[in-house]
Amino acid sequence: MAKKDPTEMPVEERLKTLFQLQTTLSSIDEKRALRGELPLEVQDLEDEIEGLSIRIEKIQTEISEYEQAVTMKKGEIETAKASVERYKSQLDEVKNNREYDTLSKEIEFQSLEIELCNKKIKEATIKIEEKKEELARNQEVIDDRRQALELKKSELDEIMEETRSEEEKLKIKVKDLEAKIEPRLLTSFKRIRKNVRNGLGIVYVQRDACGGCFNKIPPQRQLDIKMHKKVIVCEYCGRILIDPEMAGVKIDKVTGTEEKKTRKRSIRKTVKKDPEVEVPAVPEAEA
Secondary structure, eight states: OOOOOGGGSOHHHHHHHHHHHHHHHHHHHHHHHTTTTHHHHHHHHHHHHHHHHHHHHHHHHHHHHHHHHHHHHHHHHHHHHHHHHHHHHHHTTOOSHHHHHHHHHHHHHHHHHHHHHHHHHHHHHHHHHHHHHHHHHHHHHHHHHHHHHHHHHHHHHHHHHHHHHHHHHHHHHHHHHHHTSOHHHHHHHHHHHHHSSSOOSEEEOBTTBOTTTOOBOOHHHHHHHHHTSSOEEOTTTOOEEEOTTTTTOOHHHHHSSTTOOOOOOOOOOOOOOOTTSOOOOOOOOOO
16 A cells, blocks of 8 residues: 655644644653653763863873972982082092182082972972872762762663653654654644743644643634644744644533533422312402
8 A cells, every 4th residue: 555645634634643743742751751850960970970080080190290290300300419429529620710610600500400309399299299189089079979870870770661661662653653744844843842841832722722822812713723724823832733622622621612511400390280180279268
C-alpha cells in the first residue's frame, strides 16, 4: 500500500495527528519531569568537577615551575660560590691595585647574586607551601563533589531505568506520528513548543478561550476552528487551536454553555380526580 503524502491529508486529519503528537510528547515530558532537577544537578557537578580538575592541574604546574626555579637558583648559587672561590684565589696573585679592585668587585657581585638567589629561593618556597595548601583544599572539594556526583548519578539511573522502556515506546510513536505530518506544519509546531513554557504547541478551546494562554476567542473564530477548514492559531500566544470534540473532550464539560446538564426542576404534584374514587362533599355552612 502506497504511503499517504502528508501534504494531501485533510486539515482535520492533520490536526488530529498533530494533537496525538502533542499528547505523546506531553507524556514524554511527564516522564522526564519525574527526574526533577537531577539531570541539571548532575550536569552542574560534572562542570564543577571539570573546573576543579583544571584548577588542580594549574596549581600542580605552578608548583612544578616554582620547584624548577628553586633548583635553577640553587645551581646559580653553586656557580657563584665557585666563582667567589676562584676570584679569592686570584687575589693572592694580583700585581697591581686595578686588578685587585676588579677581583674585589667580582667577589662582591657574586656574593650579592648568592644573596639574591637565596631570597628568590625563600620566596619560591613560600609560594610552593601556599600552592600545596591550595591544592589540598581543592583536592578535598573535588573528592566531595565526586562522591555527590556518584550519588546523584545512581539516583538518576534508578529513575531512568524505571521510565526508560516506556519512554522508548513513546519516542517510537513520536517518530511515526511526525512522519505523517507535513514538514512545514511540523516545523511550526516544534517552534511553538520551544517558545512556550508548558510545551503545548496545540490546545483546544476551553470556555470560549485559548487552552494555552486563556485569552478569549471571538465567536466567529471559534466557528472557523470547528469547521476544520484551515489551521488556526491563537492571536495572543501563537498556539494552534482545535475544538474540544477533536481533542476527545465533551463540549459540555469544557464550555459549560453549549451542552449544559439538565437541571432537575421541582414539579408540583397535582391531585387528579379518579372517577372511581368518591370525593366527599364539603358541607355547606349552616345558616
